[in-house]
Amino acid sequence: MERYRIGRIEGRWKNFVPPVQGGMFGNAHSTSPEDQSYADAQVPELVEASEGTRGTESSHGSSRAASPLFDNTSPVRNRYNASGVETTSAAPEMEEVDGITYLDAQTRKQISLDLDKYPPLDHDTQANIVEKYRELGERLKAKGLYNCNYGAYAVEATRYAMLFSASLLLVRWGWYKAGAVFMGLFWHQIAFTAHDAGHMGITHNFVVDSIIGITIADFLGGLSLGWWKWSHNVHHIVTNLPEHDPDNQHLPFFAVSHRFFESLWSTYHDRLMHYDGAAQRFTAVQAWLYYPVMAFGRFNLYVQSWIYVFGGIGPKKGPAWWHRWLEMAGMAVFWTWFGYLVLYQSIPTAWDRFAFVMISHMVTLPLHVQITLSHFAMSTSDLGPSESFPQKMLRTTMDVECPAWLDFVHGGLQFQAIHHLYPRIPRHNLRAAQKMVQEFCNEVGIPYALYGFVDGNKKVVGHLAEVSRQGAILAKCQKALARRGDLLSDHHH
Secondary structure, three states, X not given: OXXXXXXXXXXXXXXXXXXXXXXXXXXXXXXXXXXXXXXXXXXXXXXXXXXXXXXXXXXXXXXXXXXXXXXXXXXXXXXXXOOOOEEOOOOXXXXXOOHHXXXXXHHHHHHHHXXXXXXXXXXXXXXXXXXXXXXXXXXXXXXXXXXXXXXXXXXXXXXXXXXXXXXXXXXXXXXXXXHHHHHHHXXXXXXXXXXXXXXXXXXXXXXXXXXXXXXXXXXXXXXXXXXXXXXXXXXXXXXXXXXXXXXXXXXXXXOOOHHHHXXXXXXXXXXXXXXOHHHHHHHHOHHHHHHHHHHOHHHHHHHHHHHHHHOOOOOOOHHHOOHHHHHXXXXXXXXXXXXXXXXXXXXXXXXXXXXXXXXXXXXXXXXXXXXXXXXXXXXXXXXXXXXXXXHHHHHHOOEEEOOHHHHHHHOOHHHHXXXXXXXXXXXXXXXXXXXXXXXXXXXXXXXXXXXXXXXXXXXHHHHHHHHHHHHHHHHHHHHHHHHHHHHHHHHHO
């Protein structure tokens, strides 16, 4: 980013509202940069005259901008008050609550809960959090926690080789279902090291870690490391924001927030996420669908990988220009050894081949659960640009508690909150960093979300059920309004 620097800010910096969320810049009437950072970053006032929406005051005394009816063609959804906190219009005074009012009320409720639970968003408080966060980063670095434990990776590589060899040996002996289990365990385990390499957390060298990651993800797993980085880097920047984070945009199967009922515009996919009939039916039972869908998650990763690599979405210039060609070679090698040599040549019947594919892919279910576990049940509110990065990460991410001897099963993903704070700390050092992060949270007053694996799963499934309940209430609101409209029409006639 150095080549784009045009100056330095002296004093305290105040974040802007991003343009994609309605931030406006270059207003000639602004008298100072400080005024412009907040006053000019407000979304233009959009009022649907026919419905008479109007502004209101928040519980914290900040003026809220008026909100339109949800326009399903507009990419701009968020409303911000003077502190940059996402807000919505007040409930119109009407005898029956309509769907929009209900969603607005839910949004206000979630924001209010977050504002009560986490440190205030005033600049001094957030600046102190950032200062303590940077000091913690220096202490972690001084303690050597950015240095990779290559001995731990030697143990990892040994485990991978044993799982892979066991799978091939069992297939050779004709124990196809058992071989499929070990193949799934092999893919489950190597994904953790691909994740490390994608974050440059092994050698901290872009080229070396890219080669390691592509070798593991593409050649051994058939998945695109480039696609994963393309989406995962966005996830780390805008964690859990419904319209921005691709990792919680799973319609029509899941809605992790009531805001998906608005048919949100995805800034990542650059399209509208329709809350259509299929989405309404699936999300109504999403708590029951969670584990079955996770069991087939790997098939979706293949599709996303093919679209990315063969669609030419990735970089064509710069230091990563060669990734696409190496990934194409990797996928060709994967489908040669897995699709042709293992499935076609080594397994005699179509049924046994089908069973091998399904079992091996379903065995990776814990990995997909682990990936979603740390975010699905956490806050999806946007508290605006006033919120500091560390507070946002800790508000939207949970850690999973487990004994140290089970770390190899979770692969470092159980320390997601710590990982989101310091993505390049190598996986095997995250447990050592946990105590220091907990002390930081206690010092600045940020709750550190830590659950056991079973309790974390209960929290996620319970949250999905609650969002389904909200969807059912919304549907009742819409039906009630439709009936009232029919009655009014009949009375008019």
